[in-house]
Amino acid sequence: MQPDTVLISGGGHTRFGNHSRRDKQTGERKDTYPVEQMLGDVIGEALTEAAVEADAIDAVYVGSCSPGAFTNQELLGPLALQRYPALRFKPVHQSTAACASSSMALHAAADALQSGRINAALVVGIEKMTLRNTPQVTEILGRCSYWPEESASGVTFPGLFARIGEAYRQHHGIGPDRYREMLATVAASNYSRGIHNPLAQFGPGSLPESAGLTSAQSILDLPEEKNPVIAAPLHLHDCSPISDGAVALVLVRADSGLKHDRAAAIAGRAVSTDYLPLSSRPALYKLEGARDAATRAYREAGISVSELDLVEVHDCFTSNQLLCLEALGLSDEGCAGEDYLSGLYGDDARCRVNLSGGLKSKGHPVGATGASMHYFAYRQLTGKAVGMAHADEPEFAAVLNIGGSGVVNCTTILQAV
Structure with a gap:
């Protein structure tokens, strides 16, 4: 191991879900888990697991998509100091990159660690979304698209990913019914994993378990009112939920002691940024930026895709899970859906996909998502899996976190040490 190798040595993770309550008389949302409390809880958990005191942290990196719009607290990062006075006067960096906000925070922390400027960093991802109603959340997230051509004309994020998914389906000549079966298979796969995850929004005892939504057919058989179309061809159960949550990770240099x-x-990482407007991309049927990031991350890690034991991919919508698996090279272009239907990604797969339940089941508090994906991969590699564990002793994991409609693409290769 090189002296400048960056290690994830501890983590903390709230349960993802709805941490607010609606007042039946006024209709107002009451906060039941404020951001300051979430930050304090996950930071404490991460420091304890890493066996590091707060005063050993040299810098804090906080990722949050749109805290001002969601919580009226735009300058959110310094709240990390509230419960830990030893962090006072440390530099606190705040990143915003849509759903990749906390992955970008992690990459920034890793840059500082590898440069030798710092020895230990705290990375935090957080979002509090449920204080806003669904139309408000839709409008806020829409600001992460190319406003003049997309959200300003009423195109939502489900609509953007439906457009990408339809380009994929048509380019590869997949029939609508076959495509819907593929997407239902992805949803069921994530639900079947998520119900074992106590930190997941759709965890033990939640709707997917109580309603038996762990097979594709059970989802396909749902009546329209229980699985309505959100943006054709995407139905409700193709979409990740609105969530609250926070995650913290402690990163250290290998030679820090x-x-x-x-x-x-x-072991390897890369960020690749694509054009923001969908209209500027020449091949809408694939995630070219994600593929570029994956290729460079594999090269830096010195591994091939065949060496991966598990992946956490960005399934904000089930259609995007197919594109992510192809971007990583786990499936050939146009083949991920058929690979799912053939059982390639079943429970006995060599490379396990979204053992956490993915965004679809675990939840998607957008600023916390990237850190969460790294947290679950780290826990698998260190023998401390939360929820469903890999059957063997995994050595390599990949995280593919995407911000916007395939715009900010972050790939990390993690290795057990």
């Missing part, structure tokens, strides 16, 4: 007994090394 702060290494925990069980850690995961960042």
Whole structure:
């Protein structure tokens, strides 16, 4: 291991879900888990797991998509200091990159660690979304699209990803019924994993388990009122939910003397940014930026896709899970859906996909999502899996987190050490 290798040595994670309550008389939303409390809880959990005191942290990196719009607290990062006075006067960086906000925070922290400027960093991802109603959330997230051509004309994020998915379906000549079966299979796969995850929004005892939505047929058989079309061809059960949540990770240099007994090394990583407007992209049927990031991350890690034991991919919509698996090279272009239908990504797969339940089941508090994906991969590699565990002793994991409609593409290769 090189001295400048960056290690994830500890983590903390709230349960994702709805942490607010609607007042029946006024209709107002009451906060039941404020952002300050969420930040304090996950930071404390991460420091404890890493066996690191707060004063050993050299810098804090906070990722949040749109805290001002969601909570009226635009300058959110400094709230990390509230419960931990030892963090006072440390630099606090705040990143915003849509759903990749906390992955960008992690990459920034890793840059500082590898440069030798710092020895230990705290990375936090957080979003509090449920204080706003669904139309408000839709409008806020729409600001992460190319406003003049997209959200300003009423195109929502489900609509953007439906457009990408339809370009994919038509380019590869997949019939509508076959495509819907593919998407239902993805949803069922994520639900079947998520119901084992106590931190997931659709975790143990939730609707997917109580209603038996762990097979594609059970989802396909739902009546329209229980699985309405959100943006054709995407139905309700193709979409990740609106969520609240926070995640913290402790990152250290290998030569810092702060290494925990069980850690995961960042073996390779890359960020690739694509055009913001969908109209500017020449091949809408694939995630070209994600493929570029994956290729460069594999190269830096010195591995091939065949060496991956597990992946956490950005399934904001079931259609995007198919594109992510192809971007990573796990499936050939146009084949991920058929691979799902053939059982290639079943429980006995060599490379396990979204053991956490993915965004679809785990929840998608947008600013916390990237950190969460890294958290679950790190826990798998260190033998501390939350929820469904890999059957073997995995060595390599990939995280593919996407911000916007395939715009900010972050790939990380993690290795057990």
